[in-house]
Amino acid sequence: MFIENGRFNSLTTINLRTGDFTVFQGKAIVFAAGGAGRLYQFSTYAHSVSGDGDAIAYRAGIPLKDMEFIQFHPTGLVPSGILITEGARADGGYLLNGEKKRFMQAYAPNKLEKASRDVVSRAIMWEIEAGRGAKGEYGDMEYVYLDLRHMADVLDERLPMITEIAKKFNGIDAHTELIPVHPATHYTMGGIDSNVKTTTDYSGIFAAGENACVSIHGANRLGSNSTNECLALGNVAGVSAAKYAMEHDIPDLVVSNVDAEEKRIWDDLLKRNGGENVAKIREDLRNNMDKNVGIFRDANGLNTALKNIKSYKERYEKISIQDKSSTFNMELEWALEVGFMLDLAEIITVGAIMRTESRGAHYRKDYPNRDDENFLKHTIATYTKDGPKITYKPVVITKWQPTVRTY
Amino acid sequence: MVEVNKEMKEGITAWAKFYKKGMGYFAFAFHRLSGLVILFYLYLHYTVLSNLLRGQATYNAIVKSITYGPYDSFLVLDFLLALVIFYHGANGVRLALNEFGIGMYHHKALFITFEIIAMVLLGLFDYYALQFVGVGF
Amino acid sequence: MADEYEFEIKRKDESGKVYYSTYKVPKDKISTVLEGLLYIKENLDQSLSFRYSCRMEICGSCGMEIDGKPRMACSTIVEDLKKDHIKIEPLKHYKVIRDLVVDIDPFFDKYREVKPYIIRDDDGKYDKELPQTPEQFHEYANFAMCIKCGLCMAACPIEGSDPNYLGPAPLAAAWRYIADNRDQGAKYRVEVVDGEEGTSRCHFAGECTEVCPKGVDPSFAIQKLRRTALKIEIASIFGGR
Numbered sequence: 001m002f003i004e005n006g007r008f009n010s011l012t013t014i015n016l017r018t019g020d021f022t023v024f025q026g027k028a029i030v031f032a033a034g035g036a037g038r039l040y041q042f043s044t045y046a047h048s049v050s051g052d053g054d055a056i057a058y059r060a061g062i063p064l065k066d067m068e069f070i071q072f073h074p075t076g077l078v079p080s081g082i083l084i085t086e087g088a089r090a091d092g093g094y095l096l097n098g099e100k101k102r103f104m105q106a107y108a109p110n111k112l113e114k115a116s117r118d119v120v121s122r123a124i125m126w127e128i129e130a131g132r133g134a135k136g137e138y139g140d141m142e143y144v145y146l147d148l149r150h151m152a153d154v155l156d157e158r159l160p161m162i163t164e165i166a167k168k169f170n171g172i173d174a175h176t177e178l179i180p181v182h183p184a185t186h187y188t189m190g191g192i193d194s195n196v197k198t199t200t201d202y203s204g205i206f207a208a209g210e211n212a213c214v215s216i217h218g219a220n221r222l223g224s225n226s227t228n229e230c231l232a233l234g235n236v237a238g239v240s241a242a243k244y245a246m247e248h249d250i251p252d253l254v255v256s257n258v259d260a261e262e263k264r265i266w267d268d269l270l271k272r273n274g275g276e277n278v279a280k281i282r283e284d285l286r287n288n289m290d291k292n293v294g295i296f297r298d299a300n301g302l303n304t305a306l307k308n309i310k311s312y313k314e315r316y317e318k319i320s321i322q323d324k325s326s327t328f329n330m331e332l333e334w335a336l337e338v339g340f341m342l343d344l345a346e347i348i349t350v351g352a353i354m355r356t357e358s359r360g361a362h363y364r365k366d367y368p369n370r371d372d373e374n375f376l377k378h379t380i381a382t383y384t385k386d387g388p389k390i391t392y393k394p395v396v397i398t399k400w401q402p403t404v405r406t407y
Numbered sequence: 408m409v410e411v412n413k414e415m416k417e418g419i420t421a422w423a424k425f426y427k428k429g430m431g432y433f434a435f436a437f438h439r440l441s442g443l444v445i446l447f448y449l450y451l452h453y454t455v456l457s458n459l460l461r462g463q464a465t466y467n468a469i470v471k472s473i474t475y476g477p478y479d480s481f482l483v484l485d486f487l488l489a490l491v492i493f494y495h496g497a498n499g500v501r502l503a504l505n506e507f508g509i510g511m512y513h514h515k516a517l518f519i520t521f522e523i524i525a526m527v528l529l530g531l532f533d534y535y536a537l538q539f540v541g542v543g544f
Numbered sequence: 545m546a547d548e549y550e551f552e553i554k555r556k557d558e559s560g561k562v563y564y565s566t567y568k569v570p571k572d573k574i575s576t577v578l579e580g581l582l583y584i585k586e587n588l589d590q591s592l593s594f595r596y597s598c599r600m601e602i603c604g605s606c607g608m609e610i611d612g613k614p615r616m617a618c619s620t621i622v623e624d625l626k627k628d629h630i631k632i633e634p635l636k637h638y639k640v641i642r643d644l645v646v647d648i649d650p651f652f653d654k655y656r657e658v659k660p661y662i663i664r665d666d667d668g669k670y671d672k673e674l675p676q677t678p679e680q681f682h683e684y685a686n687f688a689m690c691i692k693c694g695l696c697m698a699a700c701p702i703e704g705s706d707p708n709y710l711g712p713a714p715l716a717a718a719w720r721y722i723a724d725n726r727d728q729g730a731k732y733r734v735e736v737v738d739g740e741e742g743t744s745r746c747h748f749a750g751e752c753t754e755v756c757p758k759g760v761d762p763s764f765a766i767q768k769l770r771r772t773a774l775k776i777e778i779a780s781i782f783g784g785r
Contacts, residue, residue, distance in 0.1 A: 017641060046599065046603065047597055047599060079575070080575075080576075080600070082599070082600045165600065169576075169600075169621075171621075277586070277590075279586035279590075280586075283586075321590075322591060323590050324591075325557065325591065325642070327558045327641060327642045328593045328641055328642045328643075328645050329593075330585070330593050330594075331590045331591070
């Protein structure tokens with residue numbers, strides 16, 4: 001996407017079916033391209049969610065806010081990552097460790113399994129780190145169990161999708177067997193820096209849904225609030241963008257930008273011939289993010305992660321796209337996505353390194369407490385050639401004051 | 408209207424490929440096949456009947472030759488025809504019920520039930536027909 | 545017993561050439577057919593093209609003909625096929641763009657023809673919510689589960705002989721809206737649903753219900769639709785409309 005004079009100018013695209021390079025000119029654009037969960041290996045997201053909307057806005061110069069806050073949902077089905085809804089715990093499901101005992105009382109004595117998602121995710125990871133995770137049936141992966149057996153008579157009425165998913169993908173009967181689960185990335189609190197009117201600091205650019213960061217969710221999103229956000233702010237964005245379009249003319253196209261982008265794809269990306277496999281870089285990036293920028297973060301891990309990301313960026317310069325066709329070239333799509341993912345991974349890691357505290361979904365083992373004095377502020381990442389420039393923006397507090405979180 | 412995918416049209420034989428399909432598909436394919444057979448028989452029947460135009464004696468002679476005389480091997484086809492008609496009729500009753508929403512949930516059970524009734528009736532028909540032809544029991 | 549699956553995939557390249565490619569995929573690395581295809585694309589042959597997204601049978605992208613039957617690649621566990629040699633082809637009754645990718649635009653065009661949205665006489669301007677009891681919801685609930693994957697269109701024999709036929713999915717959608725107590729637009733849909741390419745072309749082969757991954761039961765919907773459409777047509781003869 002290109003911005004000219006602080007206003008939306010054009011969006012360059014490739015038609016997947018024909019391979020044609022198509023430029024969209026318009027008066028306004030609404031970003032609603034979702035989050036960035038597939039930067040991680042184990043995720044509830046669909047394959048297609050690689051943070052493209054965030055990265056495109058970032059590269060065009062729009063700042064991203066709070067990218068280091070990635071929500072991990074405690075119950076992702078092992079090994080596919082398919083979401084086992086929070087309703088399973090809300091309706092009374094238990095979490096059992098490898099020894100088939102409940103463990104949440106040590107981490108959230110009042111709410112137990114119904115505690116907030118980040119608390120439960122961390123609890124599961126602590127159990128696994130202490131060696132009390134279950135293992136063996138799914139390769140190297142360690143996991144805990146979700147127990148719905150005591151609710152077997154109401155399962156078909158209240159949680160039909162869960163019994164269907166467990167049966168279809170794992171061959172497990174939720175009425176009589178335990179469901180293996182592990183925390184998986186589920187939501188990206190961060191996104192395009194926008195406000196509750198869905199506008200950004202740039203004229204003609206609107207953002208809604210997971211792609212935007214107003215931020216409504218802060219450092220930790222509560223269940224079902226993403227749907228509310230999409231419905232409410234989606235409507236606002238649509239109406240605002242339409243009104244904007246009716247009141248403005250189309251700006252003139254800056255052709256040099258478009259030509260440069262065309263050259264970037266056809267003369268640079270497609271002509272690279274270093275032999276690296278795009279999918280391998282993606283797999284290494286995902287494993288790196290899971291291991292070092294996951295639920296538990298510390299300075300060593302984060303710095304290693306950043307070093308690795310830089311090495312992946314070098315490898316990315318040396319890829320070879322084997323698929324030479326212009327019809328439905330998915331390898332080109334993968335290559336573009338990996339480029340976006342590398343940019344976002346860097347933003348997340350740098351943001352996490354600089355936030356030396358724990359807040360919501362961002363937990364640092366070396367700084368386990370919340371530091372409102374120094375860090376009650378939003379992280380803003382702006383694009384520079386050498387990587388993201390991190391600045392901060394104060395949090396707007398109106399009615400609810402920050403207090404201590406207990407469960 | 409919609410653009411027709413001429414390239415991927417399987418053609419008129421699409422309905423005949425009932426390999427690896429469910430019971431409903433099998434019923435449908437045989438219904439269509441039996442329908443075609445009955446249609447073919449109908450034209451054959453007209454051809455034979457049209458001999459009435461050539462006078463009663465000619466017609467009687469032809470029918471006698473088919474029933475008793477040198478062409479009585481045609482009677483074998485009559486048994487096959489009976490099978491086809493009974494199948495088509497039973498399935499037809501089931502379809503008439505189902506396609507107006509009656510017994511929809513039990514369409515497979517209905518199919519089997521009607522077909523069994525049809526086969527029993529066919530058995531009776533075959534028994535009496537064979538007796539007529541002279542095969543003793 | 546080999547420890548590798550053999551995937552035989554029907555390919556089609558840009559120039560239109562159709563051929564088969566065989567790949568060996570290790571058994572312990574994959575569970576579903578989609579994972580097998582991704583393994584092939586990542587490691588063995590980067591030029592294989594196919595649609596996929598959610599991997600949990602809810603987006604409707606990955607429909608293809610696996611081992612002779614139209615199935616969703618993401619929910620077909622290879623072990624359940626009980627074979628070591630898996631044959632994969634693109635969905636029937638659609639034009640193939642490339643490899644396993646088919647052109648589903650005609651399907652969506654047909655879907656739109658039945659007006660798949662709530663139509664009300666008051667044009668959407670009402671001052672309180674439209675109530676619906678659980679019983680009323682269950683009347684149409686399972687027909688609303690359609691993920692528009694197009695498998696039913698690939699399984700329907702009428703669709704094969706005549707692509708102009710509306711097809712199970714659009715007709716099931718028409719029923720889903722007509723059966724919804726909030727909708728008042730049955731009269732607008734009758735013309736297309738009861739027309740030349742509508743329910744009268746269905747011969748109740750029931751294959752659409754067999755292959756539907758979400759249990760939508762389109763053949764049931766079509767038979768109910770027939771009754772309703774007939775009632776509306778008869779009523780219109782006697783004056784009511």
